[in-house]
Amino acid sequence: MEQEETKNFIETKIEADNRQQVYGERVHTRFPPEPNGYLHIGHAKSICLNFGIAQKYGGITNLRFDDTNPSKEDVEYVNSIKEDVRWLGFTWDDRMFYASDYFPALYAYAVKLIRAGKAYVDDLSGEEIHAYRGTFNEPGKESPYRNRSIEENVRLFAEMKEGKYGDGEKVLRAKIDMASPNLNMRDPVLYRILHAKHHRTGTTWCIYPMYDFAHPVSDAIERITHSICTLEFEAHRPLYNWVLEEWEDPEGQKPQQIEFARLNVTHMITSKRKLRALVENGIVSGWDDPRMPTISGIRRRGYTPAAIRDFCARIGVAKADSVVDIALLEYCIRQDLKYKAPRIMAVIDPIKVVITDYPEHKTEVLTADNNQENEAMGTRQITFSREVYIERQDFMEEPVKKFFRLAPGREVRLKYAYIIKCEDVIKDGDGNIIEIHCTHDPESKSGSGAHADRKVKGTLHWVNAADAVDIETRVYDYLTRDAAEDEGKDFMSQINPDSLQVYHSKAERYIQQFRAGDSFQFLRQGYFVMDPDTTPDHPVVNRTVGLRDTWAKMQKK
Template sequence: MEHKDIEKDVAPEEVVSVNFIEAIINKDNETGKYGGRVLTRFPPEPNGYLHIGHAKSICLNFGIGKQYNGLTNLRFDDTNPVKEDVEYVNSIMEDVKWLGFDWNEQPRYASDYFDQMYEYAKKLIILGKAYVDDQTADEIKQNRGDFSTPGVNSPYRERSVEENLALFEEMKAGKYKDGEKVLRAKIDMAHPNIVMRDPVIYRIVNTEHHNTGNEWKIYPMYDFAHPIEDAIERITHSICTLEFEVHRPLYDWVLEEWDDTEIPQQIEFARLNVTKMVMSKRKLRALVEAGLVAGWDDPRMPTISGLRRRGYTPESIRDFCDRIGVAKADSVVDIALLEFCIREDLKLKATRPMVVIDPVKVIITNYPEGQTELCTVENNPENEELGNREVVFGREIYIERNDFMEEPVKKFFRLAPGKEVRLKGAYFITCTDVIKDENGNITEIHCTYDP
């Protein structure tokens, strides 16, 4: 009789769930796309304080960097001096640190690369891929067309390279007023993606910049600056929110002439939306400027600094961001999950002293008048390490009004006439009488205690 070896039971390999961003990075590492290198970035614009939605981006970018033994750059996209301020720069750095993350080397600024961006814009002009347009913003918008109508070429689209370079130099020199001229990418005014219909890549802004002062009179648009910043810093995975998905073709177009074979890739994820929370920096700024709140760190605000003042911990916010995960489709998260995360984090950390909000007086009729004693109560019933506190017990005490019911319903286990209950950390008491005012409201509850 032939005997076959019986296979031993082998435990299945542990299955690790990954989100779609991790799947992309894993594949890149397998193919050696970036030589196994992972470098992400968190690129806020310093035009306001960060809110809970930014916390998700912070946790994702810095978390990915740490997970793959890589790094994460903190970069300020300061390309619009009209709304930016050093106050916002400092608040952003404080929030990132408070959440428990640190960035690679020194913070970076888009303004650090203005010279390189300017030279690259001139390169695009020389290649016939950019031109100076004299149309107003309204004219450009009107001539861009819509999803069913192709755009109309600018009358200045076919300017010569020499004329475009000269005009661009004059823009830089401050010869023109705001809005008088712009530099546009020369792509396709009939492109099905409206973003690609000759987008503006430089505009004139005669405003002092928080970092460069009055050195520049022209500033790059975000869609032009951002891919260049990523390329200069050699970012591998440029992770941003879903509204930038339609801008990805422009991101790639900007870098077509960049002199580097290792080009970063943009990956989009769904932004965080929370019920009962305003998730717009523009609207939050309006609240601050109108004086409807005490400031960006008002505890009612969904800003990270506001949540910090409200009592939220960095651990609870990181836990919240982990629980909601990373998705490709927009959704709304119930604020109850955020509140659950703070309760879970604080339940073993915080002391739990009780307070009577709606008091009713209790008189212990058989307790000696003028006498008091101290009773010991734990600070946290689930964590002995937080120690105990002492509370005063005497003839007159106060309890919460809804802890007493004159005609108790079924399964009411608190104080009621003739019923004995125990006061936490003290004695058993029994209700013997109820005193009411002329309106029938309970003013006193008389009890006896069991010594």
């Protein structure tokens, strides 16, 4: 018997609306980002939800830019958002809109509210409006300008539009209830004056609608059915509905707002303000720094769209805020790359090993698996000779307990090759180890030697020194030291100063076939991706995620 599909509360709501013919079985969602920064992992959840819900119910999704604050917006952000949505695997077809497309309609609707006695022009300053607003325990106080005549309000609003007043000199406010228990309903501001050049409309407008006004009207114009947004807008829903009371839909179908819990992930900052501060203060190299939780940052780090979609599906849609362990996200990435990323050998922090009893001018060609989890990926040829590189951490001159790698007098197997034994350690004048001298068992060659099955406790990856490729390896740790943000702290104090380590590494020559954006696994080290900084003479790789899977282990307990 097939297990019945579990539906989230939004899907349950949509199916109920369809049964009751609330929208004639139409499902029309939208993703409405502000073009004032780069999208982050939290937006990825919203993208997957809005586009995914519409796809599931045969509906459509609009991409709409909420470009109502020209002082913070830029075409750069518009382009990055479009790229992010496409990268995640979704398309808006010909349905890309801007709130600025509706500035004339928004203005006309604001005038309609004024004529209905539901909005007025206020001369109070921002500080005075805040002081008049009251508190959760005390009602607000009406503005002395609240009872202006309709004719005066229409004239003043027109003069605001014509540029007769300076920034902050006047605002348009909704006339609702200054004693409402919901502070958002205490005559909220609908329009403010802002003399700033808009990235699309230039200087045509000097008044701009507030989000709480532009959003519901834009939804109504586009005939959105389900306006899905994050939980912090729950208290704004009565205002959303109030704004649309006077709106006339051709079929009487007004959009409805539905809230879901935003995505919070341990060790990830999901505040645009804080992310902007990291960029502007030079803590990171830019919005696409691989340590950033921006979609462009995680893309550069090697996260895959399939893994992000899987992650969003696994965490589901909830009504209460929570924090998701980053281990689950990393698990999804490993699961996606496990069968499709080729596996090669690279030594991140190299130290040279000289096999003293191996012929000096001999080179062998060995066969290595491209991915042992996926035989269809086949094999490749690698070379082996007298000098190879191994990881510096794979050797210990005075080994601790349970250290099963190379040490004086000990044997290890070089993967696909021979068993070697450490005979001597060469140091420089400062006592630093510069070479390890070993001997090898010529009968222990993997797959063919008489001692090929001889067991030793350690197997190491390595790179042939003769044709090793020099690469720059960037190893990333979490950007924040604390798993969860402590809002009581200065967030800059939570930044991990060791979140990036750069190494001059050695890789097998097979790496030369990869291009920027290609993913692969370094044996025993983790999954990596070729960085856009790569040049033909200088490959640069970023570590996407390590191989240690804490999430999988947690699920087994």
